[in-house]
Amino acid sequence: MLKAIGRARAPRRCTTNQFLLWTLPWAALLAFGLYGAGLCLVKGLNQTNMDNRFVFGLWIFLDLTVIALGAGAFFTGFLLYILKKRELQAVINSAVVIGFICYSGAMAALLVDVGQPLRFWFTFWHPNVHSMLTEVTFCISCYLTVLCIEYIPIVLKNRKLRQVPSFLVFEFELHKLMPVLAGVGTFLSFFHQGSLGGLYGVLRGRPFAFREGFAMWPSTFFLFILSAAAAGPAFILLTTWLVSKISGKQLVGPGVLPLLGRISGILLVPYVLLKSIDTLVWINSTSPARGFTGYQFYARKPFGGWILFAEIVVFGLVPALILLRRRLRESRGWLLSAAALVCAGIALNRFVMTIQTLALPTLPFDPFMSYLPSWQETATFLGVFGYGILIYSFSFRYLTLFPQEKDLQC
Amino acid sequence: MAAITSKPARYGMAIDLDRCTGCGACMIACAVENNVAPAHPKATPRTGITWMRVYQISNGAQFPESRAAFIPILCQQCGKDTPCAAVCPQEAVEVDPATGIVDQMPQRCLGCRYCMIACPYHARYFNWWDPQWPPGMEKTLNPDVATRMRGVVEKCNFCHGRLHAARALAAAEGRRELHAGEYVPACVEACPAAAMVFGDLNDPASEVAGLARDQRSFRILERLGTEPKIYYRTARPWVRVAASRPTQPKEPRHA
Numbered sequence: 001m002l003k004a005i006g007r008a009r010a011p012r013r014c015t016t017n018q019f020l021l022w023t024l025p026w027a028a029l030l031a032f033g034l035y036g037a038g039l040c041l042v043k044g045l046n047q048t049n050m051d052n053r054f055v056f057g058l059w060i061f062l063d064l065t066v067i068a069l070g071a072g073a074f075f076t077g078f079l080l081y082i083l084k085k086r087e088l089q090a091v092i093n094s095a096v097v098i099g100f101i102c103y104s105g106a107m108a109a110l111l112v113d114v115g116q117p118l119r120f121w122f123t124f125w126h127p128n129v130h131s132m133l134t135e136v137t138f139c140i141s142c143y144l145t146v147l148c149i150e151y152i153p154i155v156l157k158n159r160k161l162r163q164v165p166s167f168l169v170f171e172f173e174l175h176k177l178m179p180v181l182a183g184v185g186t187f188l189s190f191f192h193q194g195s196l197g198g199l200y201g202v203l204r205g206r207p208f209a210f211r212e213g214f215a216m217w218p219s220t221f222f223l224f225i226l227s228a229a230a231a232g233p234a235f236i237l238l239t240t241w242l243v244s245k246i247s248g249k250q251l252v253g254p255g256v257l258p259l260l261g262r263i264s265g266i267l268l269v270p271y272v273l274l275k276s277i278d279t280l281v282w283i284n285s286t287s288p289a290r291g292f293t294g295y296q297f298y299a300r301k302p303f304g305g306w307i308l309f310a311e312i313v314v315f316g317l318v319p320a321l322i323l324l325r326r327r328l329r330e331s332r333g334w335l336l337s338a339a340a341l342v343c344a345g346i347a348l349n350r351f352v353m354t355i356q357t358l359a360l361p362t363l364p365f366d367p368f369m370s371y372l373p374s375w376q377e378t379a380t381f382l383g384v385f386g387y388g389i390l391i392y393s394f395s396f397r398y399l400t401l402f403p404q405e406k407d408l409q410c
Numbered sequence: 411m412a413a414i415t416s417k418p419a420r421y422g423m424a425i426d427l428d429r430c431t432g433c434g435a436c437m438i439a440c441a442v443e444n445n446v447a448p449a450h451p452k453a454t455p456r457t458g459i460t461w462m463r464v465y466q467i468s469n470g471a472q473f474p475e476s477r478a479a480f481i482p483i484l485c486q487q488c489g490k491d492t493p494c495a496a497v498c499p500q501e502a503v504e505v506d507p508a509t510g511i512v513d514q515m516p517q518r519c520l521g522c523r524y525c526m527i528a529c530p531y532h533a534r535y536f537n538w539w540d541p542q543w544p545p546g547m548e549k550t551l552n553p554d555v556a557t558r559m560r561g562v563v564e565k566c567n568f569c570h571g572r573l574h575a576a577r578a579l580a581a582a583e584g585r586r587e588l589h590a591g592e593y594v595p596a597c598v599e600a601c602p603a604a605a606m607v608f609g610d611l612n613d614p615a616s617e618v619a620g621l622a623r624d625q626r627s628f629r630i631l632e633r634l635g636t637e638p639k640i641y642y643r644t645a646r647p648w649v650r651v652a653a654s655r656p657t658q659p660k661e662p663r664h665a
Contacts, residue, residue: 044538044539044540044560044561045521045536045538045561046450046452046457046538046539051454051456051457051538052456052457052458052526052532052534052535052536053456053532054456055523055526055527055536056523056527113522114520114521114522114561115519115520115521115522115523115536115537115560115561115562115563116519116520116521116559116561116562119500119518119519119520119521120520122500122518122520123499123500123520125500126500126501126502126518127499127500127501128498128499128500128501130496131496131497131498131499131524132497133497133498133499133522133524134499134500137499199497199524202496202497203493203497203527203528204491204493204528204530204634204635204636205493205528205529205530205531205631205634205636206527206528206530207634289633290633290634290635291631291633291634357527358527361532362530362531362532362631363465363483363530363531363532363630363631364630364652364653364654365465365467365481365652365653366465366532
């Protein structure tokens with residue numbers, strides 16, 4: 001009986017051969033990434049093009065960006081389980097898998113990025129409670145655990161696994177926990193998204209990054225939370241559309257993607273406003289008080305004033321206005337373009353915070369720095385990408401990522 | 411000679427930029443004293459380790475008005491909101507309340523390099539390679555200083571090994587206090603131009619405290635508010651301007 005239900009509910013997928021062919025290039029990319037990462041682990045970080053001045057590079061940019069894009073998992077969970085936004089049930093499973101991919105990928109890249117990976121547990125044993133990085137490490141580790149637990153019921157929904165009665169019971173019990181996990185996940189995510197911004201905002205030795213703030217948190221703490229919350233739904237919107245296009249199936253009802261766009265737009269407005277105020281305070285007060293004028297941060301090519309304009313207007317204000325207008329939101333082209341702009345904007349912001357902060361010298365007699373990642377760094381970066389596609393592909397094929405799919409295909 | 415008391419000290423340094431010839435003896439003495447390994451064949455000026463780095467600056471004028479100056483940069487031993495200590499996630503950086511020295515503990519360092527970003531003076535160095543000494547050269551290693559391994563950060567600690575040695579000698583002689591001049595970092599000792607003076611800034615009678623009060627003295631990036639304990643001194647206005655003005659796009663040369 002259960003077998004029959006399982007079969008009836010399973011959405012149609014491509015043949016095994018077609019699927020294996022699809023996974024091949026991504027598996028090759030993952031293998032290439034593992035080779036690059038392996039070289040860095042065995043031979044050391046001299047395999048990278050980082051140096052004593054450019055000590056963070058492509059990997060930290062990748063970590064910050066994927067963690068921001070993966071914020072859709074916590075924010076969708078928060079809206080669904082805490083604020084009872086039921087329409088988001090259609091994408092919650094996909095959001096959890098994307099969150100899991102982003103966070104596990106970032107953790108893997110971080111392990112390669114540190115000089116002594118075997119000492120990762122030192123942060124838990126000798127924590128410096130004043131360090132933003134401690135907060136990030138604690139929260140990301142805990143949240144990845146939460147994501148793993150959230151992933152389990154999705155796996156247990158697999159039609160083969162559902163034939164085991166005890167798995168069904170376990171899945172049912174786990175579902176009761178979901179609101180609690182969503183609450184814990186939201187709390188942890190708010191903190192580590194913020195702490196990632198705080199990482200840079202507390203750097204009093206880097207006037208380009210340093211910001212005043214509220215209590216112990218610099219303004220970047222709050223800006224990172226808001227921007228991640230805005231980008232998360234936009235990224236889920238994009239991936240849902242992309243998966244739908246690639247698989248040739250309708251995965252969610254017609255109102256779901258515009259709703260995600262609306263959520264993103266509503267959050268972008270306060271972000272753009274606060275980011276503008278923050279920039280004005282920083283350029284006119286924070287930075288001059290420390291002997292640096294805002295002008296000099298943008299006097300070196302290619303980091304001109306255009307980057308600030310792009311960040312706030314092109315990738316902030318413009319998509320916010322598009323996503324807030326119902327007529328534009330309901331046009332697929334406008335909706336997708338705006339979501340892509342939001343995701344690109346978050347990547348640009350994380351790039352600026354990581355790369356521009358390091359490129360600008362602080363000593364009066366020191367030069368401007370440049371950096372180009374080595375092939376090993378790029379391979380690791382691509383490996384994380386390949387890993388993400390593979391996990392998502394397997395999840396899409398064997399699990400129910402979009403509960404509405406089976407109804408829509410009838 | 412004024413004695414350094416057992417009260418908390420605040421060790422600092424005064425460097426006379428008008429005396430510094432850029433000879434690099436301080437860099438060599440530092441490397442030898444602190445077991446800094448010879449640079450790896452593939453190391454570049456940006457991946458090598460030099461706890462003390464001498465920058466060359468110029469007044470930008472054409473000959474015969476062109477002038478040069480040298481600025482030795484080492485860990486500035488920030489005394490307030492020490493940027494590197496505040497950010498280290500696992501307390502591998504410690505500010506000793508008894509001496510004011512900012513210490514790095516390589517054996518606890520994760521190698522995340524967050525402290526290197528936090529340091530405004532770029533005075534922290536990462537071990538990109540395993541340290542290696544040519545055969546026979548390991549016999550020259552200083553037994554008072556532990557070598558570091560690949561994947562950790564290191565930096566100037568005012569020759570902490572020498573402080574321990576001086577304290578051990580004082581204890582053997584039944585003293586709790588160090589005499590001024592009894593503990594001096596290798597760079598100060600090696601400087602042929604006597605451009606560097608070291609001592610306790612908390613002792614108003616010490617030479618270094620006097621030099622720190624000199625009107626010609628200044629600290630680099632003082633407005634960041636981290637209270638560095640390295641004072642630079644010059645009578646040449648252009649040197650002072652070049653060393654303390656906002657960052658300029660001109661490229662300097664490293665000595």
